[in-house]
Amino acid sequence: MGLFDKVKAAFSKPKDYEAPLDLLDEEVEVENENAELSEEVVLPQEEEVVQEEVSTQEQYTKGLEKTRKSFGEKLNELFANFRTVDEDFFEEVEESLIAADVGFETSMKIAEELRDEVKLQNAKNKSVVKNVIIEKMVNLYEAEGTNENNKIALDENGLTVILFVGVNGVGKTTSIGKLANQYRESGKKVLLAAADTFRAGAINQLAVWGERAGVEVVRGVEGGDPAAVVFDAMERAKAENVDILLVDTAGRLQNKVNLMNELDKIKRIIQKSLPHAPQEVLLVLDATTGQNAMVQAKEFKATTDVTGLVLTKLDGTAKGGIVLAIRNELHLPVKFVGLGEGIADLKPFDSEEFVVGLFGGLLEVE
Numbered sequence: 001m002g003l004f005d006k007v008k009a010a011f012s013k014p015k016d017y018e019a020p021l022d023l024l025d026e027e028v029e030v031e032n033e034n035a036e037l038s039e040e041v042v043l044p045q046e047e048e049v050v051q052e053e054v055s056t057q058e059q060y061t062k063g064l065e066k067t068r069k070s071f072g073e074k075l076n077e078l079f080a081n082f083r084t085v086d087e088d089f090f091e092e093v094e095e096s097l098i099a100a101d102v103g104f105e106t107s108m109k110i111a112e113e114l115r116d117e118v119k120l121q122n123a124k125n126k127s128v129v130k131n132v133i134i135e136k137m138v139n140l141y142e143a144e145g146t147n148e149n150n151k152i153a154l155d156e157n158g159l160t161v162i163l164f165v166g167v168n169g170v171g172k173t174t175s176i177g178k179l180a181n182q183y184r185e186s187g188k189k190v191l192l193a194a195a196d197t198f199r200a201g202a203i204n205q206l207a208v209w210g211e212r213a214g215v216e217v218v219r220g221v222e223g224g225d226p227a228a229v230v231f232d233a234m235e236r237a238k239a240e241n242v243d244i245l246l247v248d249t250a251g252r253l254q255n256k257v258n259l260m261n262e263l264d265k266i267k268r269i270i271q272k273s274l275p276h277a278p279q280e281v282l283l284v285l286d287a288t289t290g291q292n293a294m295v296q297a298k299e300f301k302a303t304t305d306v307t308g309l310v311l312t313k314l315d316g317t318a319k320g321g322i323v324l325a326i327r328n329e330l331h332l333p334v335k336f337v338g339l340g341e342g343i344a345d346l347k348p349f350d351s352e353e354f355v356v357g358l359f360g361g362l363l364e365v366e
Helices: 003-010 020-035 043-053 056-063 065-080 087-099 104-121 126-143 172-185 202-213 226-239 253-273 291-303 322-330 351-359
Strands: 160-165 190-194 216-219 244-248 280-286 308-312 334-338 346-348
Touching: 056 065, 056 346, 056 351, 065 087, 065 126, 065 351, 087 104, 104 126, 104 322, 126 322, 126 351, 160 172, 160 253, 172 190, 172 202, 172 244, 172 308, 172 334, 172 346, 190 202, 190 226, 202 216, 216 226, 226 244, 226 253, 280 291, 280 334, 291 322, 308 322, 322 334
Parallel strands: 160 244, 160 280, 190 216, 190 244, 280 308, 308 334
Antiparallel strands: 334 346
16 A cells, blocks of 8 residues: 555544544543542543553644644645636646745646646546645655665664764754663663764753763763764773764854864764764754755755754644655655654654644545
């Protein structure tokens, strides 16, 4: 079953996805009121049941609520004055998708494929054309690979080094802390390296996250040599049989030459100690910045060997369409997405759950 078929299957049933978390919240409130009248109700147990019922798909659905609503509004605007499928209509499709942060190249490609598909199906009905637009977006997305491309390349028999890059303020250090917590809870021995020695407070910020996640942090002094910190971290990781080393780096994109030279030096230090590392170079992007995130991705991809993306704050934006643009235009897999503020809300990226959360409810189903 293709990805688009899975989206259709998910929403050809009676709609129960729209606000599962809201419904659960309402149930808890009712139970809490009943608890005041009966000593037999044990609230902690009820809360645990609620937590178990909140699936990853529901988190995606809730986290993509703003983006899904924005997509829906753009499509509704597109079809508000729908009369016929002509060249003006295809131009409006392009403009609507660009406005939804799908990206210029991706929007042009979808509109062109839509022309061919509409002719092939002789589609004139608004509902059919709307579904074809969504199908083309899903198919383009699926063409960039399955969930296998999204997995982190962990070395199960030795040390895995993951280098984090990205401009300041995108949530890089926070993402490292959340990921460290997840790996530690899964039984891995984790170590952090505070190699962002230039930004004021960056070392202390990572130290706070390390303490919160129960993970040690190798650090130097503010303004010191980042490569020296990485060298110390590699030595300690090997001596203590660490499974995963997460390295925080500086994000001064405006000083691109120095930044990239610094990253190259860090990578040389890592590879001198462990030739096949780093196994991953993850670029952290703030989803709320939309097309600006695309610009950052292009800059970093052109100057360093980015293997995947971490997309933060996806739950707080209506610009989640940028995922489609980045995957289609830059061919970079998304490895993790931020779907909330909690320490457990950085989730491994799942293509199926993403497209269902993004397009679910927008399809015209029978």
